[in-house]
Amino acid sequence: MRILWSKEVQHRHHEDFPDRVLYLTLCGEHALDIHQLVEDGVVKLLESGAVDLVNSPKVVAFEKNSPAAFAVKRAFPGLDVRELDIHDALRLAKPLVIPDGPDKKAFEAAVVNLDYDGAMRIKDGQIQPIRAVSKIASLQALKKKDWSLLLTLNASVNWSLDDQLIERNFLAGASADVPEVVDCLRAKSEVVDCFDEDCDLASLDDLELLQTFQSMLITARVAEAVCSHGWVPTPLGAYIYGGHDSRAPMLSFIFRMNYSNDAHRKVPSTVSECLREMLKVLQSLVTLDQAQQP
Numbered sequence: 001m002r003i004l005w006s007k008e009v010q011h012r013h014h015e016d017f018p019d020r021v022l023y024l025t026l027c028g029e030h031a032l033d034i035h036q037l038v039e040d041g042v043v044k045l046l047e048s049g050a051v052d053l054v055n056s057p058k059v060v061a062f063e064k065n066s067p068a069a070f071a072v073k074r075a076f077p078g079l080d081v082r083e084l085d086i087h088d089a090l091r092l093a094k095p096l097v098i099p100d101g102p103d104k105k106a107f108e109a110a111v112v113n114l115d116y117d118g119a120m121r122i123k124d125g126q127i128q129p130i131r132a133v134s135k136i137a138s139l140q141a142l143k144k145k146d147w148s149l150l151l152t153l154n155a156s157v158n159w160s161l162d163d164q165l166i167e168r169n170f171l172a173g174a175s176a177d178v179p180e181v182v183d184c185l186r187a188k189s190e191v192v193d194c195f196d197e198d199c200d201l202a203s204l205d206d207l208e209l210l211q212t213f214q215s216m217l218i219t220a221r222v223a224e225a226v227c228s229h230g231w232v233p234t235p236l237g238a239y240i241y242g243g244h245d246s247r248a249p250m251l252s253f254i255f256r257m258n259y260s261n262d263a264h265r266k267v268p269s270t271v272s273e274c275l276r277e278m279l280k281v282l283q284s285l286v287t288l289d290q291a292q293q294p
């Protein structure tokens with residue numbers, strides 16, 4: 001996955017906006033994505049091991065876990081590591097409030113990597129990572145420079161039945177013009193219908209089915225969230241992995257975002273188009289487990 005992320009960062013590195021943050025990430029304790037950027041020559045290190053800030057593009061890492069943030073600061077002296085919850089930095093609780101200067105610049109990054117690990121929480125009726133994507137899309141729209149979103153999520157569901165109903169109805173509505181979505185899910189299981197009101201996604205045994213359902217739901221939610229801020233999303237990759245041998249069922253997406261003045265007037269058709277594209281991506285999918293982590 002990190003090789004693919006690095007390729008996306010390199011794709012954006014050639015764009016001519018010298019002051020723009022190139023890469024924003026949730027770094028974790030080991031910052032393996034940043035190690036990959038070093039290996040690929042994007043981030044340069046001095047002989048001392050510190051980041052060569054003169055010859056490297058700007059990278060910002062958020063990490064809410066203090067020991068993990070400390071470990072990364074120690075591994076990469078000079079790296080801009082912010083020991084913060086990214087949702088607080090985004091001022092997610094206040095949709096109309098723009099983050100403070102340095103955080104606002106970070107959220108205008110050319111590549112934003114929301115590499116979450118925990119289960120997706122629903123708060124005030126909204127999936128938290130989608131709320132974050134929506135706010136980042138609104139901030140990116142202030143500059144209108146194309147960007148890429150790398151989004152990794154744990155597909156597990158601990159949502160109430162009411163919240164499940166809302167998400168299920170949303171996906172049913174969003175895929176009304178894309179019957180292939182229902183076909184694809186029915187092809188995965190003859191026994192379970194994820195669109196059935198009685199289907200409790202939280203106790204689904206078939207994790208691959210859950211991951212496929214969640215891939216569609218998240219695609220539709222991301223498309224709706226960014227499109228209403230002027231972005232047309234193109235799914236470039238989708239990866240489903242884990243879900244067995246006690247490994248969490250994970251989803252990982254790569255989207256490219258292009259600005260269009262009238263995107264917000266075409267939300268339903270853009271969501272449908274994005275779902276169609278995602279289905280093509282998923283059909284050509286080799287799971288990372290099969291591919292042994294490209």
Ligand SMILES: C[S@@+](CC[C@H](N)C(=O)[O-])C[C@H]1O[C@@H](n2cnc3c(N)ncnc32)[C@H](O)[C@@H]1O
Binds near residue numbers: 002085
């Ligand atoms: C999967 S790890 C990141 C791995 C890293 N990107 C890599 O390639 O090695 C996810 C990290 O994000 C942190 N995290 C999760 N949610 C966060 C949030 N809302 N704000 C800041 N950090 C968060 C977790 O503490 C965890 O260390």
